[in-house]
Amino acid sequence: MKRERHDPHGRSAADLFAGVSQARADANLCRQFNLLGEALQLEQAQQRIDRINNLPMGHPENAHKFGITFGPIQAWMDAMESSGEIDRLQGMAVMSLEDDPELLIPVVGSFLSMCDIYELIAADAGVPDETAGLRRLAKMIDVHMPVFRRDLEAARATTEWMAGITRTLTPQQFSDFSVAVQIRAELANQKAAA
Secondary structure, three states: OOOOOEOOOOOEHHHHHHHHHHHHHHHHHHHHHHHHHHHHHHHHHHHHHHHHHOOOOOOHHHHHHHHHHHHHHHHHHHHHHHHOOOOEEOOEEEEEOOOOOOOEEEHHHHHHHHHHHHHHHHHHHOOOOOOHHHHHHHHHHHOOOOOOHHHHHHHHHHHHHHHHHHOOOOHHHHHHHHHHHHHHHHHHHHHHHO
């Protein structure tokens, strides 16, 4: 005669096993639902990112990206105009970001890179290139020439022109132009090194 063991609550081993199996199945189902929920959240987040990347930079949802692009330049020009001083680190003109004041960015390289990007954008759009004011300021800073109000005004006119163009571009378009300029610069460096 076969004896079944019973727990204190009167359940058989088969009942206990079935209960454990059901609990595991329920836990597995919960994990699947959680994974499904996370996947759905990721998909929704990606859709939102894609939607924002297809909106022009002038759209309110892209205001922070627009600010990241032009905020540091405007802040540097404002500080330069009010103090007449240029912050330098080991002889190189630098500016900091509002978000991270410890991070110092080379002014000349940043300004010239922006000019290269917008020169390409202007050529692509078939509009006149108006980067001269910012290019001139960058070169003056690079060779330690004195900077006058008219130089800053010309550079501000360039950044206003850039800002106007940027408002019509999507972040993806801006990124594509930036990458194209980086590739062009890298190819020029490789050619010069050869």
